[in-house]
Amino acid sequence: MKNFGKEFKEEFVIEPGYTCVNHSSFGYIPKCVFKQRIDNYRKFLENPDCFARYTIPKQSPLVRQTAAEFLNASPNQCFFSNNSAESMNSILKNLGLSDKDTILYLNIAYPMVKNVIKYMNTNFKVNTCMVELKAEDLKKEIILQYIEENMKSKKITVAVLDNISSQPSIKLPTKEFIELCKKYDVISIIDGAHGAGISEINLKELDPDFFFTNLNKWAFCPCSVNLLYMKEKYLNQIHNNTVSVFYGAGIEKEFEYYGTRDASIILSVIDGINYINSFGLKQIIEYCENLAWEGSNLVAKIWETELLAQGQSHAFCYGQCVGATQGSLLHIGMFEELL
Amino acid sequence: MDTFGLKIKEDFVIENGFVCVNHSSFGFVPKEVFSQRIEHYTKFLQNPDRFVKIDYPKYTAEIRKTAAEFLNTDFNQCMLASNSAESFNSIIRNLGLTENDTILYFSIAYPMVQNTIKFMTTNYNVKEIKIELKRQHLDKQTILSLFEEQLKTQKITVAVFDNITALPSLKLPIKELILLCKQYNTINIVDAAHGSGITALDIKDLDPDFLFTNFNKWAFCPSGVNILYLKEQYLDKIHHNTISIHYGNGLAKEFEYSGTKDFSLPLSLIDGVNFIKKHGLNQIIQYSVDLAWEGANLVAQIWQTELLVNDKSMHSAMVNVRIPHEDQNYCRECQKKCYEKYNVFLVVFKYDELNWTRLSASLYNTIADYEYAAKCYLKVLKGEE
Numbered sequence: 024m025k026n027f028g029k030e031f032k033e034e035f036v037i038e039p040g041y042t043c044v045n046h047s048s049f050g051y052i053p054k055c056v057f058k059q060r061i062d063n064y065r066k067f068l069e070n071p072d073c074f075a076r077y078t079i080p081k082q083s084p085l086v087r088q089t090a091a092e093f094l095n096a097s098p099n100q101c102f103f104s105n106n107s108a109e110s111m112n113s114i115l116k117n118l119g120l121s122d123k124d125t126i127l128y129l130n131i132a133y134p135m136v137k138n139v140i141k142y143m144n145t146n147f148k149v150n151t152c153m154v155e156l157k158a159e160d161l162k163k164e165i166i167l168q169y170i171e172e173n174m175k176s177k178k179i180t181v182a183v184l185d186n187i188s189s190q191p192s193i194k195l196p197t198k199e200f201i202e203l204c205k206k207y208d209v210i211s212i213i214d215g216a217h218g219a220g221i222s223e224i225n226l227k228e229l230d231p232d233f234f235f236t237n238l239n240k241w242a243f244c245p246c247s248v249n250l251l252y253m254k255e256k257y258l259n260q261i262h263n264n265t266v267s268v269f270y271g272a273g274i275e276k277e278f279e280y281y282g283t284r285d286a287s288i289i290l291s292v293i294d295g296i297n298y299i300n301s302f303g304l305k306q307i308i309e310y311c312e313n314l315a316w317e318g319s320n321l322v323a324k325i326w327e328t329e330l331l332a333q334g335q336s337h338a339f340c341y342g343q344c345v346g347a348t349q350g351s352l353l354h355i356g357m358f359e360e361l362l
Numbered sequence: 363m364d365t366f367g368l369k370i371k372e373d374f375v376i377e378n379g380f381v382c383v384n385h386s387s388f389g390f391v392p393k394e395v396f397s398q399r400i401e402h403y404t405k406f407l408q409n410p411d412r413f414v415k416i417d418y419p420k421y422t423a424e425i426r427k428t429a430a431e432f433l434n435t436d437f438n439q440c441m442l443a444s445n446s447a448e449s450f451n452s453i454i455r456n457l458g459l460t461e462n463d464t465i466l467y468f469s470i471a472y473p474m475v476q477n478t479i480k481f482m483t484t485n486y487n488v489k490e491i492k493i494e495l496k497r498q499h500l501d502k503q504t505i506l507s508l509f510e511e512q513l514k515t516q517k518i519t520v521a522v523f524d525n526i527t528a529l530p531s532l533k534l535p536i537k538e539l540i541l542l543c544k545q546y547n548t549i550n551i552v553d554a555a556h557g558s559g560i561t562a563l564d565i566k567d568l569d570p571d572f573l574f575t576n577f578n579k580w581a582f583c584p585s586g587v588n589i590l591y592l593k594e595q596y597l598d599k600i601h602h603n604t605i606s607i608h609y610g611n612g613l614a615k616e617f618e619y620s621g622t623k624d625f626s627l628p629l630s631l632i633d634g635v636n637f638i639k640k641h642g643l644n645q646i647i648q649y650s651v652d653l654a655w656e657g658a659n660l661v662a663q664i665w666q667t668e669l670l671v672n673d674k675s676m677h678s679a680m681v682n683v684r685i686p687h688e689d690q691n692y693c694r695e696c697q698k699k700c701y702e703k704y705n706v707f708l709v710v711f712k713y714d715e716l717n718w719t720r721l722s723a724s725l726y727n728t729i730a731d732y733e734y735a736a737k738c739y740l741k742v743l744k745g746e747e
Contacts, residue, residue, distance in 0.1 A: 038408035049410035049622060057407065061400060068396065068584060069377035071388035072707050077698075105444075108606040108621030135621070138609035239622065246410060247622035264604060267447040270477035282447030282474070283388060283578060284586045285624070 027310045044318070047217060049246045050239040056294045060245055060287075067287035075286045082290060083279070089293045090238070090250050094219065096226035100258070102251045102278035103289055107216040108135050110235035110251040112264035114212060115139050115181075119260075122148035124180035127173055127209070129166075129195075130155045131188045136214055140183075152177060161332040163196045170200065174207040186215035186222060186236070191331050194222075201231050216240065219250065220299055221308060226252055233257070243295035248288060251278070365641075366649050371726035381706040383657070383735045385724040386556060386680065388585050389578040395633045399584055399626075406626035418625050422618050428632045429589045432558065433575070435565035439597070441590040441617035442628050446555040447474050449574035449590040451603040453551055454478055454520070458599075461487035463519035466512050466548070468505075468534075469494045470527045470713075475553055479522070491516060497714045500671050502535045509539060513546040525554035525561060525575070529711040530670050531680035531720050533561070540570050555579065558589070559638055560647060560678050565591055572596070580679075580724075583634035586627050590617070646725060650679035654723035657732030658683050661721060664736035670718060679724070685710065685717040687743055693717045696742040703747050704738035706731075 036057045037043055043051065052060075067074045084098070091098040104110045116139075120126070126140050130153055143149040154169045173179065184200045187193070197213055204211035212233040218224055220241030226234060234252040238244035253261060258274050269276035299307060323329050375396045376382055382390065391399070406413045422442060430437035443449045455478075459465070465479050469492050482488040493508050512518060521543055526533050536552055543550035552573040557563050559580030565573060573591045577583040592600060592613075601609065602616035609616060638646060655674050658681035662668050670682035685693050693710045701707045709720045719739075721732060741747045 036404070036407050038405075038412075041409055041412075043409075045411055049414065051410075052407060057404075065375065065396075066377075068375050068391055070380050070382075070707075071390075071585065072384055073380075073701060075388070077701075105623055106621035108604050112604050134607040135605070138607065139605045142605045142609060237622065245407060246624060265447050265451050266474070266478045266481045268473040268477065270481060282445035283576065284444060285584070285627075288624075 027307075047221075047240040050237075050241065050243070052239075052243050052245050052291075052295070053298055056243055056245070056291060056298060059294050060291050063287040063290045064285065067285065071286070075280075079286050079289070086289050086292050089296055090219075093242075093296050093299075094224045094226050094234075094236070094250070094252065095228070096252050099275075100252055100255060102274065103292070104235075104249045104251055104263075104278060105284070106247045106249050107133075107214065107235055107237060108139075109264055110249050111136055111139050111212075111214070113251065113261055114233050114235075114253070115143060116264060117261045118181060118210065120147060120149045120180065122150070125150040125152050125177060127152045127154065127170070127177075127179045127182040129153070129184065129188070131191060131193075132183060132185065133189045133214060133216065136183055152179060158331060161191070161193055163199075167196055167199050167203065171203055171207075174203060174209060179207065179209045181210040181212060183212040183214060185217070186213055186224075187217035189217070192217075193332055197231075198229060201229055204232075216249075220295075220304070221311065223304060223308070230254075238292055238295060242292075243298045244291045245288065248292055366645075366725045367728045368726075374726050376726065379705050381704075381731050381734055383721050383723075383727070383731055384707060384709050385722040385727075386560075386579040387709070389576075389580065389583065390724065390726075391582055391584050391630075391634075392637050395582055395584070395630060395637055398633045399630050402626040402629045403624065406624065410625075414625050419618070421629055425628050425631050426589075426614075428635050429577075432581075432635050432638075433563050433565045433589070433591065434567070435591055438614070439591055439594060441592070441613060443574065443588040443590050443617060444586050444623070445588050446472075446553065446574055446576060447478075448603060449588055450475055450478055450522075450551070450553065452590065452600055453572050453574075453592070454482060454522075455603060456600045457520060457549065459486060459488045459519065461489070464489040464491055464516060466491045466493065466509075466516075466518045466521040468492070468523060468527075470530060470532075471522060471524065472528050472553060472555065475522055491518070497670065500530075500532060500676070501673065502538075502676065506535055506538055506542070510542050513542055513548055518546065518548045520549040520551060522551040522553060524556070525552055525563070525573075526556035526678045526680070528556065529709070529720060530682045530713050530718060531556070531678070531722075532671060532676050532682075533678050536570075537568060540568055543571075555588075556678065556680070559634075559643070560650065562643060562647070577631050577634055581631070581634045582637045583630045584627065586624075587631050587634075589631075641725070647679070649725060650723045650727075651677065653727055653729065654679040654681050654721060657681070657723055657727070657729060658721045660729065660732050661719070661736040664733070665740060670713070680720050680722045682713075682718045682720050685719055685743070686740075687717060690717055693743075696739065699747065700739050700742045703742065704734075706735045706738055708735055708739050 034053050036052050087098040091101045144151050185195050186197055201211045211231045213231045215234050215236035218236035232254050236250050238248040239246040263277040263281050265281045267281040373392050375391050426440045427437045430440045479490050483490050523539050524534055525536050540550050549571045552570045554573050554575035557575040558577050571593050577587040578585045597613050602620045604620045606620045661683045665686050667684035667686050687693050690712045697710045
């Protein structure tokens with residue numbers, strides 16, 4: 024078996040000569056996944072009526088099952104959307120929030136999340152509570168302390184936390200956060216955009232109210248597929264943010280079809296997950312985390328600067344803008360500026 | 363036009379042996395558009411950061427300009443959407459409608475439109491009026507008079523109507539409907555999901571408040587490309603239905619990026635439009651409309667039934683023929699059997715108590731397709747397969 028690194032690069036769809044040190048804004052895929060993708064896509068285009076009516080209903084339960092198993096959740100609580108924006112919009116706009124409610128979030132939340140919260144504030148007068156984290160606060164205990172302080176002193180209805188934040192990028196204490204939410208009777212939403220494929224996610228154990236994750240960032244699915252998970256009690260409350268032909272026919276149908284699009288991309292979810300499982304999720308995580316850490320420390324040395332946060336709060340992402348040397352390998356995920 | 367028919371069929375991505383008489387639920391693409399699509403897609407996947415951050419903003423300008431030219435309007439008023447559901451949700455949910463407002467629509471409006479209206483009535487107590495169109499109402503004058511009656515007697519805030527309805531499929535008199543809306547100070551929304559590539563849409567001439575149209579149905583683009591047009595006065599009011607990173611940065615930016623997706627897909631709009639220009643929009647329309655009419659009449663003859671509406675001018679390249687069976691479930695079962703056994707798929711729907719098929723025609727169709735479809739389906743219906 025090949026080792027991760029230079030040998031592996033040939034297996035990926037990457038522009039020749041390009042040095043990638045930002046794997047996960049959109050994700051890169053293995054050639055084998057790409058080939059299967061084009062095959063599936065062609066089948067869809069050749070006969071879209073029958074593909075949508077007969078092929079997809081047959082295959083989609085297996086896709087959902089595979090994805091649900093990968094995250095240790097029940098398939099009936101898992102739905103596919105195009106991206107995190109669709110998932111987050113679907114959740115937050117359907118919780119029936121009003122001026123009596125308050126949403127808690129961190130200042131390092133992703134701009135899309137902050138904008139949806141702003142939208143709720145502007146249009147429905149929902150109150151907001153932003154927890155400000157400075158560089159020196161980027162430690163697990165401090166983050167949890169600030170969150171708990173706010174939950175104690177205010178009546179928070181719903182709280183959002185990244186699994187792994189985007190900019191700056193750090194791993195957040197999701198398990199403890201969810202426990203705090205339960206303690207203070209707060210609805211928990213985990214923005215796991217960065218999640219599947221780079222964290223070991225066990226939804227049965229984590230037990231959040233809501234969780235969504237991209238499958239294209241780290242799970243080798245082409246851009247873009249998102250999985251939305253929710254507790255059973257919300258299945259009759261949440262609607263797809265896009266109202267379409269299946270509105271009211273049950274959340275499953277609402278997410279199965281909500282407007283013409285490429286019906287074949289879903290099939291790549293299985294290919295991406297199979298790719299991960301062929302090496303082992305733990306092995307992939309270990310390689311990427313260690314290399315990102317090593318690589319960033321090297322960059323900091325070359326630049327004579329420093330990492331944003333020391334210690335265990337990093338997954339694979341570091342809040343620095345850098346290019347890597349020619350040796351850059353499986354991938355180091357880094358975030359520079361936003362789109 | 364001699365190149366249309368069997369010869370051009372080889373240039374299309376159609377499953378081997380499949381007889382297509384329903385071009386436009388999703389659309390079928392020419393091989394050249396498909397190969398360009400794969401090129402764009404590969405480029406995107408190989409270096410998505412560069413594609414999205416550097417190339418895509420340039421591409422979107424070009425795509426919107428191409429669409430605007432094709433629809434004869436201003437590119438600043440054309441937004442790139444993925445589908446009609448996205449466009450319509452974005453419009454209707456941002457008009458600030460309340461219980462003081464009323465939405466007017468026809469009973470043959472597309473289910474997505476009807477459901478979004480239902481969403482507005484459920485969540486915002488907006489009132490709605492549905493104009494029931496039964497078979498006997500399906501002529502231009504009756505449609506216009508029923509519509510005007512509502513505008514006259516009710517205070518209608520906004521009216522939605524199809525350019526070409528889906529099921530049953532008919533061309534509606536949108537020019538006159540828009541004029542009526544202006545006369546009665548009603549916001550008008552044209553659902554032209556069926557539009558680009560099968561009608562010569564001239565937005566400057568039509569002058570609607572809103573219009574959205576798919577480019578995959580008739581403009582030879584793969585599924586997932588839609589253009590939303592709106593009058594300038596709405597540019598600061600409407601928001602994309604999915605709130606994302608560009609919320610508040612202007613509508614064009616909101617539509618350009620509303621979450622991660624396949625950013626290479628919209629490029630196919632240019633390829634599809636080029637394909638149309640190569641063959642000539644009028645030639646394409648004429649061939650498709652004439653063949654759909656001829657084909658549907660042949661089917662009606664073979665089935666010994668009739669067309670839903672006997673006026674060719676009320677049709678585009680989709681025509682409705684009555685299925686000689688009363689049981690809708692049975693007709694659907696036969697639809698599946700017919701596909702499995704004879705490799706031809708017929709659209710089946712119920713309208714005004716009867717069962718119908720909708721036949722469509724595109725460049726690669728010939729009259730033989732309709733003869734085949736009619737005979738095969740009839741065999742299955744009779745249990746003779």
